[in-house]
Amino acid sequence: MNTSMNDLAWLADSTVHDLIQRFPLPIALLDDAGGALVLNDRFGRNYAPETLASAPLQDLMRNPVPGWHTVRVPNLGQGEVEIKAQVLSVQGTPMLILDDATDPGLLRELDQLHGQITELERISSTDRLTGAWNRHHLDRVVAAELDRSIRSRQPVSLVLFDIDHFKLVNDTYGHQTGDSVLCELVKVIGGAIRSVDTLFRWGGEEFVVLASSTGYRAGTTLAEKLRGKVAQHGFAGVGRVTISLGVAEHIATESAEIWFGRVDQALYRAKNGGRNRTCVDEHGSSDIWAGESGPSVIRLVWQEAYECGEPAIDREHRELFELANALLDASFKSESAPEVFGAALQKLLAHIVQHFAHEEALLARHGYEQLEPHRRAHAGLLARAGELKAAVEAGKTTLGDLVDFLATTVVAQHLFKADKEYFPLFKK
Structure with a gap:
């Protein structure tokens, strides 16, 4: 600019x-x-x-x-x-x-x-009424945020929302009360977003959250969190109000104007669909980047598209990637620092066992129809990991075979294939 x-x-x-x-x-x-x-x-x-x-x-x-x-x-x-x-x-x-x-x-x-x-x-740069950042400031920071997103291949999403039937609030209680509702809303939203997210007043009763390092899946989770916080809050002199929200992740090849147009359309669908709901545009750079990279033998790169929408499972999957990468790094020093490699191996194996058990319990709670085949797949992976570990200790196979199996087969390929089968279970 x-x-x-x-x-x-x-x-x-x-x-x-x-x-x-x-x-x-x-x-x-x-x-x-x-x-x-x-x-x-x-x-x-x-x-x-x-x-x-x-x-x-x-x-x-x-x-x-x-x-x-x-x-x-x-x-x-x-x-x-x-x-x-x-x-x-x-x-x-x-x-x-x-x-x-x-x-x-x-x-x-x-x-x-x-x-x-x-x-x-x-x-x-600040909206005088509510204290949120104003639209002029949003225009200034968006270009830098998009540049950072594309350079680092990290997604960025918009959550656009407004108050349902806000005109009725003004007509019933007066504009001064309406202004108080807007100020109170900013406090509720500001207390619910992350420190890396930024809240702006878009205009009137419309606001937008710029969510860094967030694809449309996590953006939808954030939007639903905000919707719930507002719905549960009692606004002084008014009582309960609701908001409708639209979510859109940026696509690297599009302009900021097109991106904002997509999130505006998502909000329109939420309003037109009955209000007090979230609608999402299910397109974004995270899916494109995930398709381009795929699993890496040398380093596993976490992408937004790998999230299923269940926070506990997604957190454990991300930790699996981190521990697998730590094992890959340690494997190059296995001769000079065998104790480091051994600790990384034990930490990854322990997390895999714990994660498999936790994942199975969550899937059972949600009535996953393919739970038994999934359990058998887990059991097979754990058995094979044990066999390879014993073979390495007996000198019958190499550390590389064990590392490749754990990082590529257990962590990456199992997530890309078997785990993706249950992702629809957690979609909103």
Whole structure:
């Protein structure tokens, strides 16, 4: 997103504008190419706009390492001078500050200025009524979040929701009470989401949660959690209210606009389907990435598509992947550090036994029709693991055969094939 004068609305605050213009150090607000958008009075008196094109400042602006840096730049009437410079980010706009004075009081004033601008940035990014982040802030952070998601191949999802029959709340109890409901809703949702999730006010009675490292399956679980929390909460002066929710995971090849359109359609289906429910768009990068990678012999990579929707099983499956990877790592050092390998092997085997028993109990509780064949598959895997372990100890097979069986056959292939048969049991 390119910086333009439209992005400098925070400068409309007369206090901040005057502080910048009258500040006794040269300040320049820059566009993305390093050109000047705003120069304060001190900058204009001491430096020509062309100063910004000098190589040292251009290097600093391209790589804005925090703190002061000594640079040599051309000065009006004095030729080239050595000064200190730093670049700050204010509302996403680069701010170049030159320290061509030695008065320590100026540096204290600079710290105060930065603090005031930081506070203004927070205020301008926050919805005044509810205290949630506002839509303008959402527009700024989405691009960075999508870039992170694609680079790290970690999913990201939106949960869009609004209050059912909110107009009736306003008409019955008044707009002041309606505003109180919105503020109370933000507190309920804020207490239910994770620290890595971010809540924004989308507009009116609509809100959106940006859920990092979350595919549409986990996003649906989160949405249902939020729906339940709201439904159980008593709102002051109103009583019970409900929300409808839509969920959509980003697809790496689509724009943010298309992504938001899909989650909006999911919310529309929830509203049109009777309200107080969650609808999900079952598409996302996690399924695509899972299909591209598949199981790895060297390292197992957990993907969102491997989740069945039952939190306890999904947690244990993720731990299986972690323990299998720890065993794979230890296997390369089995000769130099046999005690490390032995501990990793025992930890994985113990977890497999515990997980199989726990999984069977949960499947029995949910009436899984194929439970007996699943139990027999578990028993067969455990028996084969025991045989291979004994064979390794007797010198009849290699550690590689045992590691490959545990990591690939037991953990990866069993999950991809046998376990996926019961996934529909836990779908909403």
